[in-house]
Amino acid sequence: MELICEHMSKKYFPTIRQKLAHYLFYGMGYKQEEIAELLGITQAAVSQYLKNARGRTKKIVFFEEIEKMIPRIAQDLTKNSSNPRRFSYLCEFCEVIKSHLNHKEVFIPEKCKK
Numbered sequence: 001m002e003l004i005c006e007h008m009s010k011k012y013f014p015t016i017r018q019k020l021a022h023y024l025f026y027g028m029g030y031k032q033e034e035i036a037e038l039l040g041i042t043q044a045a046v047s048q049y050l051k052n053a054r055g056r057t058k059k060i061v062f063f064e065e066i067e068k069m070i071p072r073i074a075q076d077l078t079k080n081s082s083n084p085r086r087f088s089y090l091c092e093f094c095e096v097i098k099s100h101l102n103h104k105e106v107f108i109p110e111k112c113k114k
């Protein structure tokens with residue numbers, strides 16, 4: 001059993017970052033370097049996300065919910081780019097995803113249960 005944050009960072013967050021990178025690049029016209037800064041990753045990682053060479057490892061069955069969140073989260077990231085708490089967007093996605101997980105495969109700390 002692994003901690004929910006570890007599980008998310010390995011299995012779900014790459015796909016979410018890939019979706020955000022695509023939206024920021026193709027939908028909003030941001031440059032790779034700007035996207036890297038917003039997402040807290042390298043420009044090389046953004047390049048791989050845009051080429052679909054990274055981030056497509058996990059098929060998220062309930063992705064429709066996640067897809068609807070992408071434009072709003074992207075807008076929020078661009079408005080709060082200097083705020084260190086901007087990475088809390090991952091927690092929003094986590095809330096949606098963990099409601100669909102088999103809780104026998106992950107440990108969810110009390111402070112993450114709502």
